[in-house]
Each structure stands twice: as structure tokens, then as C-alpha cells.
Amino acid sequence: MSYVDLRSDTVTKPTPEMREAMAEAEVGDDVYGDDPTVNRLEALAADMVGKEASIFVPSGTMGNLLALLIHCQRGDEAIVGERSHIYLNEAGGMSALGGIHPRPLRNQKDGTLALEEIRNAIRPEDVHQPITRLICIENTQNNCGGMALPVEYTRQVGEIARANNLRFHIDGARIFNAAAVLGVDVKDLVSSADSVMFCLSKGLASPAGSMLAGAKVFVARARHLRKMLGGGMRQAGILAAAGIISLEKMSKRVGEDHIHAKKLADGLRNIPGILLDEGTPFTNMVYFNIADNVSFDEKQLCETMSNYEILIDWAGARRIRLVTHYAIDDAGIDKTIQAFTKVFR
Ligand code: TLP
Numbered sequence: 001m002s003y004v005d006l007r008s009d010t011v012t013k014p015t016p017e018m019r020e021a022m023a024e025a026e027v028g029d030d031v032y033g034d035d036p037t038v039n040r041l042e043a044l045a046a047d048m049v050g051k052e053a054s055i056f057v058p059s060g061t062m063g064n065l066l067a068l069l070i071h072c073q074r075g076d077e078a079i080v081g082e083r084s085h086i087y088l089n090e091a092g093g094m095s096a097l098g099g100i101h102p103r104p105l106r107n108q109k110d111g112t113l114a115l116e117e118i119r120n121a122i123r124p125e126d127v128h129q130p131i132t133r134l135i136c137i138e139n140t141q142n143n144c145g146g147m148a149l150p151v152e153y154t155r156q157v158g159e160i161a162r163a164n165n166l167r168f169h170i171d172g173a174r175i176f177n178a179a180a181v182l183g184v185d186v187k188d189l190v191s192s193a194d195s196v197m198f199c200l201s202k203g204l205a206s207p208a209g210s211m212l213a214g215a216k217v218f219v220a221r222a223r224h225l226r227k228m229l230g231g232g233m234r235q236a237g238i239l240a241a242a243g244i245i246s247l248e249k250m251s252k253r254v255g256e257d258h259i260h261a262k263k264l265a266d267g268l269r270n271i272p273g274i275l276l277d278e279g280t281p282f283t284n285m286v287y288f289n290i291a292d293n294v295s296f297d298e299k300q301l302c303e304t305m306s307n308y309e310i311l312i313d314w315a316g317a318r319r320i321r322l323v324t325h326y327a328i329d330d331a332g333i334d335k336t337i338q339a340f341t342k343v344f345r
Helices: 016-024 036-049 060-071 093-098 115-121 151-163 175-182 186-190 216-228 237-248 254-268 298-307 330-343
Strands: 053-057 077-081 101-105 132-138 167-171 195-199 210-214 274-276 285-290 313-316 319-323
Touching (some): 016 237, 036 186, 036 195, 036 237, 053 060, 053 216, 060 093, 060 167, 060 195, 093 101, 101 115, 115 151, 151 186, 175 195, 254 274, 254 330, 298 313, 298 319
Parallel strands (some): 132 167
Antiparallel strands (some): 053 210, 274 285, 313 319
């Protein structure tokens, strides 16, 4: 059976070139700092995002958590989007492990937090209130349709942060998708941020791992806290070897996933019962709702689609998210559209 797996871009398996590089990777003990392949990945990642240094971490969740723990002390407040991954999908780690108080702000339709609302959310000096310390944004904004936030917006958020002596972190799990669709260099998308996390294991197809980048002192602190959280990975060069291919090759091809997502959305647009989000897709995600007059719900739809060898996942009540990635080709898109057409008939 050949499944078309649209549940997420996290399902991507390492490419044959990655497997070869992993088998041949020169390794050391990364906790001693002497794994040459990890060191090469960290230097390359820092260079690509224009930061002084970077650190290889097991997951995006750990990367975001490290940034939160470094920027904030216990009781400090971090401004986050109410539909951000940090707020919704990281098991409350910021409060459970960091004692950090989240201040969720409304994500606008375009995924941004309104600049005025950020300004208004910054606390005055007052013994009753937590101290605002950090602003976090997400790019692309997964839960807002995979929307890419433009350079000018990130620059403005950076200005607010600096003017108010706040730190600024970007959850850039899919920052290369944002850069591709905006036609800009990733460096320009993150230059105003103190730290950026991005994932190798999503559209960039590595089996595991994310990068956290920032100033040298920030990354040194992250190295200490990563060890505390149990994220020291020893012969991690095996994974880093794949990560280098993610950055050098796979980051250059994510635009193809956006083209496939468009083709998929175009194929679904006229199927009665499928209510595509306005404007979807913005990058590699197609979001739609199942119309109220359709007899099945989101979970039943996922199950039925699997009978047609299409794997999909739901993203809320009567809501579906389809994600394209390098393993999805034109034939996979055609097969998916045919299956949806039959199921919704
Ligand atoms: N996102 C996953 C799920 O957890 C929802 C997905 O399938 O999209 N930031 C953003 C914006 C993410 O979308 C994710 C993963 C993460 C962080 C966390 O990365 P991992 O899974 O490596 O911890």
C-alpha cells in the first residue's frame, strides 16, 4: 500500500542522501563539545539565520522552552499568541517548568499580534502585577493557516521589544517556508529577534532535531539548560549529518510544497461539503471545515480517508489540516483529490 500522508510535515522520513550521510557521519561526544558534525551543523545554522551561535536540540518544543527559560525568570510574563504552538501545544511547559506567566493575545487573521495590543499588554511598574519580559511570535503561524509574517512586521515587533527593554523570541518552526513564500532571506525575518528556534524535522525532512540560535552568551546558557532538561545527546552527529542536508538542500525546495498545497486546495475547492478557509493555502498547509450538512465528523472523515490510503488529521471540531512536504508529489495530490471527491459525494 502506498499511503499519501498529509497529517503533518513532521512525518517526513530522511532522504536516501540523509541516510548515507548519517551512516558515514563523523561523531564524538557532543556533551564534551567534540562531535565535529554537530559543531558543523551549529555553525552552519547560526550563519544561515545571521546569529552569533546556535545549539542543536532534540525538538522544537525543547528549543522554545529553553528560550523561555533563559529570557524569563519565575513569575515573569511572556506575551504569546492565543493560537501559538507555545501557548496551545507545548504541554504548558513554560508555566510548569519555568513558572512563567503567559499573556495570550489575540492572533489576527493574518497570524500577527496587533502592535497596539502588544504595546497595551506591557505591564506598568506595579507591585501587584507580573513583570513583562518577553514577546514571542510564530512564523509561519501554524494555527492561522500556516501564514507567513512579513519582515516589516517582525521588525516592528523588535522595535517595541527594544523600546520597552523586553526580549523577543521567534518560534520559527517553519521559518524557511515563510522565507520562501515571502521571497526573502531568513536572516531578514529574524534579525530583530534575540532568539529564534527552527525545526529540521518538519518540511526540512530530518528524522529529529531543531536549532535554537541567538547571541553567544544566550547559546551558552541554553547548553547548560539543555543538559538540565536531559537533552545532551552524545553521538548526535548521526542526526546532525541529516540536519546539514536539511539546511543545505531541503531548505531550498520547500517552495515546491507550497505549489502542491495550491494544487490540492484548487482540487478541493468545488467539492460540496468542503469549506476551504479563505485564502488557503499560504504556505504548505490547507485548512478546511466540514459543512454542517455533512453526515460525518472530522474523526470519521480521517478514518474513511485512510481506507483510500490517504492519511489526514483533524485540527478541531469539523476542522481538517492537510500538510504538504517533499514526499507528496503530483500523483499523491491527484489521488487525494479523487478520494475526497468520492467520500464527499
Ligand atoms: N507542530 C506539530 C504539532 O505539534 C502540532 C505539527 O504537526 O504541526 N512550533 C510550531 C509552530 C510547531 O508547529 C511545532 C510542531 C513545534 C513548535 C514543536 O516542534 P516539535 O514537535 O519538534 O516539538
